[in-house]
Amino acid sequence: xxxxxxxxxxxxxxxxxxxxxxxxxxxxxxxxxxxxxxxxxxxxxxxxxxxxxxxxxxxxxxxxxxxxxxxxxxxxxxxxxxxxxxxxxxxxxxxxxxxxxxxxxxxxxxxxxxxxxxxxxxxxxxxxxxxxxxxxxxxxxxxxxxxxxxxxxxxxxxxxxxxxxxxxxxxxxxxxxxxxxxxxxxxxxxxxxxxxxxxxxxxxxxxxxxxxxxxxxxxxxxxxxxxxxxxxxxxxxxxxxxxxxxxxxxxxxxxxxxxxxxxxxxxxxxxxxxxxxxxxxxxxxxxxxxxxxxxxxxxxxxxxxxxxxxxxxxxxxxxxxxxxxxxxxxxxxxxxxxxxxxxxxxxxxxxxxxxxxxxxxxxxxxxxxxxxxxxxxxxxxxxxxxxxxxxxxxxxxxxxxxxxxxxx
Numbered sequence: 001x002x003x004x005x006x007x008x009x010x011x012x013x014x015x016x017x018x019x020x021x022x023x024x025x026x027x028x029x030x031x032x033x034x035x036x037x038x039x040x041x042x043x044x045x046x047x048x049x050x051x052x053x054x055x056x057x058x059x060x061x062x063x064x065x066x067x068x069x070x071x072x073x074x075x076x077x078x079x080x081x082x083x084x085x086x087x088x089x090x091x092x093x094x095x096x097x098x099x100x101x102x103x104x105x106x107x108x109x110x111x112x113x114x115x116x117x118x119x120x121x122x123x124x125x126x127x128x129x130x131x132x133x134x135x136x137x138x139x140x141x142x143x144x145x146x147x148x149x150x151x152x153x154x155x156x157x158x159x160x161x162x163x164x165x166x167x168x169x170x171x172x173x174x175x176x177x178x179x180x181x182x183x184x185x186x187x188x189x190x191x192x193x194x195x196x197x198x199x200x201x202x203x204x205x206x207x208x209x210x211x212x213x214x215x216x217x218x219x220x221x222x223x224x225x226x227x228x229x230x231x232x233x234x235x236x237x238x239x240x241x242x243x244x245x246x247x248x249x250x251x252x253x254x255x256x257x258x259x260x261x262x263x264x265x266x267x268x269x270x271x272x273x274x275x276x277x278x279x280x281x282x283x284x285x286x287x288x289x290x291x292x293x294x295x296x297x298x299x300x301x302x303x304x305x306x307x308x309x310x311x312x313x314x315x316x317x318x319x320x321x322x323x324x325x326x327x328x329x330x331x332x333x334x335x336x337x338x339x340x341x342x343x344x345x346x347x348x349x350x351x352x353x354x355x356x357x358x359x360x361x362x363x364x365x366x367x368x369x370x371x372x373x374x375x376x377x378x379x380x381x382x383x384x385x386x387x388x389x390x391x392x393x394x395x396x397x398x399x400x401x402x403x404x405x406x407x408x
Contacts, residue, residue, distance in 0.1 A: 050090075050091060051087065051091065051096070051100075051105065052105060052108070054086065054087045054090035054091060055083060055087055055101070055105045055106075055109060056109060057086070057090070058082075058083045058086040058087065059079075059083060059105075059106070059109045060115075061082075061083075062079050062080075062082035062083035062086075063079050063082075063117055063119075065082045066078040066079045066081070066082045067079075067117070067118065070117070070118070072118075073118045073119075073120050073140070073141065074117075074118065074119060074120065075119070075120045075121065076101075076102035076106055076119055076120070076121055077098065077102060079106060079119065080096075080098055080101045080102055080106070083101070084096050084101070087101075102121070106119065107249075107250050108249075111249065111250075119140070120139065120140035120141050121139060121140050121210060121211065121212060124138055124139070124205055124206055124207075124210040124212070124213070125137070125138040125183060125203065125204050125205030125206055125210070125213060126138060126183065126186075126202075126203075126204055127143075127146070127201065127202070127203045127213075127216060128186070128195070128201065128202045129167075129173055129174060129201050130173065130174050130195035130196045130199055130200060130201060130202075131167075131173060131174075131196060131199075132167060132168075132173060134168070138203070138205060138210055138212050138213045138216070139210075139212050140211070140212050142212070143212045143213075143215055143216045146169075146216070147169075147215075147216065147219050149168050149169075150168055150169030150170075150171070150219075151168060151169065151171070152171050152172070153165050153166065153167045153171060153172035153173075153340075153344065154166045154167075155347055155348065155351045156351075157351065157354070158351070158354055158355035158358045158359065162355045162359060163351040163352055163354065163355035165348055165351070169220075169223070170201070170220055170223045170225045171223060172338075172340050172344065173199070173201075173338070174195075174199045174200060174201045174225070174338060175199045175200075175225065175226075175335070175336070175337075175338035176198070176199070176200050176201070176225055176226045176227070176228055176335055177200070177201045177202075177203055177217065177220060177225055177226070177227050177228065178195075178200045178201070178202050178203065178228045178230060178262070179203045179204075179205070179209070179213075179217075179227055179228065179229045179230065179244065180202065180203070180204045180205070180230045180231075181204075181205060181207065181229075181230070181231045181232065181236075181237060181240050182204065182205075182206065182207075182314075183204040183205070183206060184315075185204070185314070185322070186202060186204055188319055188322065188323065189202060189326075192323050194323070194326065194327070194330075197337075198330055198335050198336070198337070199336075199337050199338040200228070200335070203216070203217075207236065207240070208236075208239070208240055208243065209240060209243065209244060211250060211251050214243075214244070214251045214253070215251075217244065217257060218253050218254055218255055218257070219255075221253075221255040221256070221257045221258070222255055224258075226257075226258040226259070226260055226335075227244060227257050227258065227259050227260065228260045228262045228329075228330070228333070228335070229241050229244060229259060229260070229261055229262060229263055230262045230263055230314065230326065231261075231263035231264065231314075232263070232264060232311065232312065232313045232314055233263070233264040233265060233266065233268075233269060233303070233307070233311060233312045233313075234281065234307060234311035234312070234313070235281070235283050235290065235293065235294060235307055235311070237263055237264070238263075238294060238297040238298060238299055238307075239293070239297050241259070241261055241263060241297060241298060242296060242297030242298060244257070244259055245257070245259050260333050261298070262326065262329040262330070262333070264312060264313075264314055264325075265303065266300065266302055266303045266306055268325070269312055272317065272321065272325070274312055274316050274317070277312055277313075277316035278310040278311065278312050279310065279311050279312070279313075280309065280310065280311075281307065281308070281309060281310060281311050287308055290304075290307075290308060291304050291305075291308065294307055377403075380400075380403070383399075383403055384396055384399045384400060384403070387399040387402060387403065
């Protein structure tokens with residue numbers, strides 16, 4: 001190889017390496033702001049590691065301060081407020097982004113250092129049982145309390161009140177959970193009674209499932225409750241579906257969930273004629289990386305290629321279309337009414353039969369009592385006044401009840 005050829009190859013190599021820098025410099029000659037942008041890009045990576053380094057120095061101290069030395073739960077933002085002054089001082093006054101701390105720095109620190117801190121996060125969505133109307137926010141404390149109270153159905157024996165069956169959790173109440181990646185559809189589902197007609201608990205979120213939501217799903221799976229996922233046809237929707245099927249950096253499932261995809265797919269779009277509702281996508285990154293992510297989360301090749309440039313939301317359907325869409329998917333996957341085991345059915349039958357019999361006895365006795373003559377004391381007002389003078393914290397009706405008790 002000649003010297004000239006080597007020189008040319010070296011020149012090409014240098015030009016290739018520096019072409020982005022040269023392009024930026026030429027832009028700086030036309031505008032002043034690109035210079036600042038270039039400096040920001042150059043220091044972004046180092047800032048990232050400096051923020052992490054500063055956070056690592058103070059994280060344990062911040063958590064202990066926020067949690068009363070680990071004796072009480074502390075929210076991620078409480079820890080952030082304790083850590084922020086130190087981190088910003090360490091970074092020369094640069095502002096710490098709240099979400100960056102709560103969603104990245106703190107969880108990453110806990111994972112890397114293997115600490116099991118009692119960190120709580122705000123509600124990001126809701127979970128609603130059918131029939132009971134019991135509703136909780138999808139936050140750490142709400143989910144923790146809900147799971148602690150779950151158990152088998154309790155049969156309340158009849159007295160003056162009729163017998164009833166109280167449930168808390170899936171046992172005897174619902175047979176599946178419908179996960180929806182947005183919150184606006186609940187009024188529609190309630191209007192057509194889908195939760196009650198299919199015995200479905202509804203879990204609605206704002207985007208990706210939070211750690212609290214996945215904790216709830218993980219625990220419900222112990223009861224063999226399938227998870228039905230309703231999502232948009234876009235990269236985010238399929239990512240939501242994917243992260244509910246596998247472990248991630250922030251959450252590890254202890255139980256294998258039965259995840260059933262009810263979401264909008266390309267075949268549904270074509271069957272429903274929704275192509276005209278497609279919107280342009282603005283996902284960052286290389287097409288090859290986006291394709292890899294889409295295929296990882298279950299997209300077909302045709303869907304992945306479609307989603308590189310377009311997306312279609314569930315909102316593109318009218319309300320009646322959406323209801324029909326959901327019902328068709330539920331029926332296709334065999335989602336039916338919950339019928340408990342025979343022993344619980346027998347116990348409930350006995351309960352309500354006894355309740356019916358007791359109610360008949362109570363009604364007959366009440367009629368007899370009402371027909372009996374009960375005279376009212378002539379000095380009732382004086383006796384009420386005397387009672388309230390002695391028991392000033394009581395109300396007049398409590399005084400009458402006490403007087404009647406004395407006479408009986």
